Amino acid sequence: MPHCADSAPTPRIPVGLTIGSSDSSGGAGIQGDIKAMASIGCYTATAIVGVTAQNTCGVSDRFTISVPMMLAQLDTVCADIDIDAIKIGTTWSADHITAIADWLKGRSVPVVVDPVMVTAAGASLGDRRAISALRRRLLPLATIVTPNLEEARLLIGSIDATPRQAAEQLVASGVSAVIVTCGGPAGGEWYADTESSHEVSRPGHWTGAEHGAGCTHSALITGFLALGMDVRTAAETATAHTAAAVRDGLRSVGQGVHPVDALNLASRRLS
Numbered sequence: 001m002p003h004c005a006d007s008a009p010t011p012r013i014p015v016g017l018t019i020g021s022s023d024s025s026g027g028a029g030i031q032g033d034i035k036a037m038a039s040i041g042c043y044t045a046t047a048i049v050g051v052t053a054q055n056t057c058g059v060s061d062r063f064t065i066s067v068p069m070m071l072a073q074l075d076t077v078c079a080d081i082d083i084d085a086i087k088i089g090t091t092w093s094a095d096h097i098t099a100i101a102d103w104l105k106g107r108s109v110p111v112v113v114d115p116v117m118v119t120a121a122g123a124s125l126g127d128r129r130a131i132s133a134l135r136r137r138l139l140p141l142a143t144i145v146t147p148n149l150e151e152a153r154l155l156i157g158s159i160d161a162t163p164r165q166a167a168e169q170l171v172a173s174g175v176s177a178v179i180v181t182c183g184g185p186a187g188g189e190w191y192a193d194t195e196s197s198h199e200v201s202r203p204g205h206w207t208g209a210e211h212g213a214g215c216t217h218s219a220l221i222t223g224f225l226a227l228g229m230d231v232r233t234a235a236e237t238a239t240a241h242t243a244a245a246v247r248d249g250l251r252s253v254g255q256g257v258h259p260v261d262a263l264n265l266a267s268r269r270l271s
């Protein structure tokens with residue numbers, strides 16, 4: 001029986017659904033997504049595609065959830081909960097990507113695709129078939145794609161493209177909108193859609209606390225879309241929030257690339 005509290009109705013909270021993998025260190029992947037969406041008032045449902053054994057120094061092992069179990073999570077969540085935006089992160093295999101693309105058919109919510117292929121810890125996720133399925137099946141469904149520069153270059157097959165060239169080429173190939181993230185202290189990200197192509201400047205921080213920055217950025221875009229923002233504003237606002245999460249990064253956590261702090265935990269300490 002559903003629990004019915006004897007109190008006034010609460011306002012509807014926007015819901016993001018993230019499809020991706022667990023990062024046991026807590027900074028990136030599904031865990032990072034939940035924190036990022038929570039930081040802007042968005043509830044997060046999840047469908048776990050894989051599990052990594054990982055800390056801030058690297059990935060030591062990984063396990064992939066079966067396609068039927070992944071689909072069971074998606075169907076069960078959506079049979080009950082109305083979803084306002086979907087993020088797709090680490091998807092591991094062509095079979096998972098194809099199943100997600102089929103499952104997405106006929107759904108009219110915004111979709112953010114973070115084509116995770118190279119992690120901040122230097123680990124490589126996904127194989128050639130997966131990259132090809134991503135390109136053919138998922139990118140055409142995306143409201144916005146959020147590769148880092150290395151991933152964008154892999155997607156367009158050009159190892160020395162600039163952020164601008166990579167973004168514009170992805171849009172020319174049929175992607176609706178893209179923001180190529182560059183990381184580091186210099187410059188900003190590059191946004192392109194069919195109407196505009198411009199740099200999204202941000203304060204540069206090279207803090208050693210970038211673990212989860214990419215996931216946080218794409219999850220924030222998903223959350224802002226769930227809140228009703230337009231794509232370009234969502235991408236720009238997420239960029240500013242992510243820069244703050246890197247600036248405030250948790251340098252006391254772990255000994256490698258420390259996690260970003262999307263929730264501004266320091267300000268929440270009780271003592």
Ligand code: PXL
Binds near residue numbers: 020022023120
């Ligand atoms: O940052 C991309 C990413 C996505 N998903 C998982 C990860 C990472 C990076 O560490 O671990 C599970």
